Amino acid sequence: MSTLYEEVRADVGENSDGMTALQRKVAERQASSLPHMIVEELEQMIINGVLGGGDRINESALALRLGVSRGPVREACRHLERSKLVEFRANRGMFVREITVEEAAQLYDIRATLFGLAGRLAAARVGTTEAAALRATADRLDEASGMDGYYPLNVELHRHLVALSGSPRLVELYDGVSKELHLFRRHGLEPGAARRTSNEQHRRIIDQLEAGNGEDAARLMEAHILAGKNRMLAEHGQSRP
Structure with a gap:
């Protein structure tokens, strides 16, 4: 040996x-x-x-x-x-790859459910330190210049929120769905007003997570993704379901 x-x-x-x-x-x-x-x-x-x-x-x-x-x-x-x-x-x-509006709408629905589940799980894990880090990213989003500055930070914040669920499998599923939606999501946040509204929603989500309100956080996080779906549908001239 x-x-x-x-x-x-x-x-x-x-x-x-x-x-x-x-x-x-x-x-x-x-x-x-x-x-x-x-x-x-x-x-x-x-x-x-x-x-x-x-x-x-x-x-x-x-x-x-x-x-x-x-x-x-x-x-x-x-x-x-x-x-x-x-x-x-x-x-x-x-x-x-190019995806149709119908495919994108289905992916938004799946992503909304996963994001809501992440919020329900994360509420039991987010303390003052984690909430401060999330708010720091939201502050950077407020200061971001245009879509090119805003969008990558937006992706970063969403991934951080999902990671706080403590579920690697959930993170993996969320990432897979989100990556397919990148093309549509960029367009949905092009107007400055949409970006401001989106970041206000981020702050309300963070407040509920820090307070440990899992159900409220889940509801807000699911609604946040569905708002993006509705912007996408409106942009492509389709009515909301």
Whole structure:
């Protein structure tokens, strides 16, 4: 049986290609995390409006921009395809997925239910410190300049609220649904008045969470998402259900 000392020596010993075993392990770890980093970059491009529904993802240009080969970019795109954020079109390549108004409305309903559940659970976990952190983000939203400044912070606040539920599975489900809605949600908050109203709702939600009122927090959080659904429907000339 090898000793720990022998195992360490084996890790730092050079292979025929000049790399130590330890260096190889580090390189393999970096290679496995690279597609994940590219996924996050593409998601941020969608959130920030750099990529919109129907836009083609140029793998070569993206690889050049990130300073990587096309392999990790292609793997990242396959991951996003499984997440239903992009879609492959035969003989044309990978495109940011477009969803219909009807699909968006259904996703809003699911998201509203998940957000409400998060509020019901979070009310038992939010104390003064957590509420202060949430209000600090709401303050930043008040000061945000235009949609480009507001929207990423809005996403951050919502994810923080859901994370306070203490349920990793709920966070995962909420994230999956929310990512599909990014294109529609940006448009729903374009008017400044809509952003102000939305942030006032955030503050009322935070008040109820800090007070430990789970049912009231759940009701306000569900209504907050449904208000976004109604803005989306109105923008697309459809009546509210």
